Amino acid sequence: MEFGNLIDGKQISASIRLSVKEDVERLVSQGHRAPCLAVILVGERVDSQTYVRNKKKTAADLGIQSIDKVLPESATQQQVIDIVRSFNNDKDIDGILVQLPLPSHINEEAVLNEIDIAKDVDGFHPINIGKLSMRGRKPEFEPCTPKGCIELIDRSGISIQGKNAVVLGRSNIVGLPVAMMLMNRDATVTICHSKTKDLKEKCREADILVVAIGQTKLVKKDWIKPGAVVIDVGMNTDENGKLCGDVDFNECKQVAGHITPVPGGVGPMTIAMLMKNTLTSAQKKFCN
Numbered sequence: 001m002e003f004g005n006l007i008d009g010k011q012i013s014a015s016i017r018l019s020v021k022e023d024v025e026r027l028v029s030q031g032h033r034a035p036c037l038a039v040i041l042v043g044e045r046v047d048s049q050t051y052v053r054n055k056k057k058t059a060a061d062l063g064i065q066s067i068d069k070v071l072p073e074s075a076t077q078q079q080v081i082d083i084v085r086s087f088n089n090d091k092d093i094d095g096i097l098v099q100l101p102l103p104s105h106i107n108e109e110a111v112l113n114e115i116d117i118a119k120d121v122d123g124f125h126p127i128n129i130g131k132l133s134m135r136g137r138k139p140e141f142e143p144c145t146p147k148g149c150i151e152l153i154d155r156s157g158i159s160i161q162g163k164n165a166v167v168l169g170r171s172n173i174v175g176l177p178v179a180m181m182l183m184n185r186d187a188t189v190t191i192c193h194s195k196t197k198d199l200k201e202k203c204r205e206a207d208i209l210v211v212a213i214g215q216t217k218l219v220k221k222d223w224i225k226p227g228a229v230v231i232d233v234g235m236n237t238d239e240n241g242k243l244c245g246d247v248d249f250n251e252c253k254q255v256a257g258h259i260t261p262v263p264g265g266v267g268p269m270t271i272a273m274l275m276k277n278t279l280t281s282a283q284k285k286f287c288n
């Protein structure tokens with residue numbers, strides 16, 4: 001570790017995967033079948049193919065079964081929906097995910113609406129997001145990247161209650177749900193986006209800053225309150241073609257109390273949380 005305030009997502013996700021593996025082994029030793037994840041990939045995007053491959057490999061490493069359905073870019077929305085429905089009806093499948101983004105001719109909302117909320121291990125179904133956003137309600141599953149952000153904060157021994165949390169970005173996958181999750185943990189939450197005025201000043205008020213805005217190294221040292229927790233969800237390429245975040249890590253690490261790197265911060269948590277949600281889905285079925 002290069003300095004004391006690094007939040008090491010590689011290490012934390014490895015320990016989560018290990019505990020999922022042990023829980024899967026326990027489930028199977030009790031006579032239940034292994035949890036099973038079904039993945040739908042439409043089109044030939046290289047990044048999506050890599051994520052799906054990594055999800056299947058991680059599942060196999062943890063003793064989780066996976067099946068996948070790969071469709072060509074030309075697939076119709078109805079074909080995708082028909083597959084989702086067949087997975088919904090298969091009692092041996094615990095989790096279903098549709099890799100995003102979908103090709104532009106397919107309506108993402110129409111497809112995600114079809115996933116059985118009890119198998120929605122990505123947590124993207126509007127009912128699950130709706131429940132996440134309502135007081136006193138609990139979704140079946142929380143989305144994986146936001147859940148990974150919260151887990152990184154918790155496992156670093158940082159308390160969330162009463163803190164000023166600022167979220168940069170309002171996407172359905174990250175910004176919006178992570179803001180709801182921080183609010184559910186009693187943080188005072190401000191959501192900022194491309195039209196927010198005085199962005200830097202807003203960020204400087206944050207005890208916890210979560211950045212998911214998709215702009216290379218936007219957040220600089222003088223945007224950070226000294227000692228703040230900085231969680232970088234960005235995945236961009238820098239001027240040398242290297243993967244980097246939305247936060248200028250080398251600058252901001254000098255003032256942050258805790259900070260995640262890119263790569264090796266939030267990214268590895270996404271798949272670890274997916275595995276955890278898939279296990280939870282099977283446990284709900286077998287252990288209740």
Ligand SMILES: Nc1nc2c(c(=O)[nH]1)N[C@@H](CN(C=O)c1ccc(C(=O)N[C@@H](CCC(=O)O)C(=O)O)cc1)CN2
Nearest residue numbers: 051097098099100101122144263264265266267268270
């Ligand atoms: N159905 C879904 N689609 C997408 C999701 C999702 O959670 N569900 N999230 C992203 C892509 N994604 C998983 O699908 C994902 C992104 C990044 C990583 C990751 O481990 N990143 C590493 C770097 C990897 C690299 O070197 O390229 C890191 O940050 O350290 C995992 C999963 C959009 N689509």
Ligand SMILES: [Mg+2]
Nearest residue numbers: 264265266267
């Ligand atoms: Mg990362």
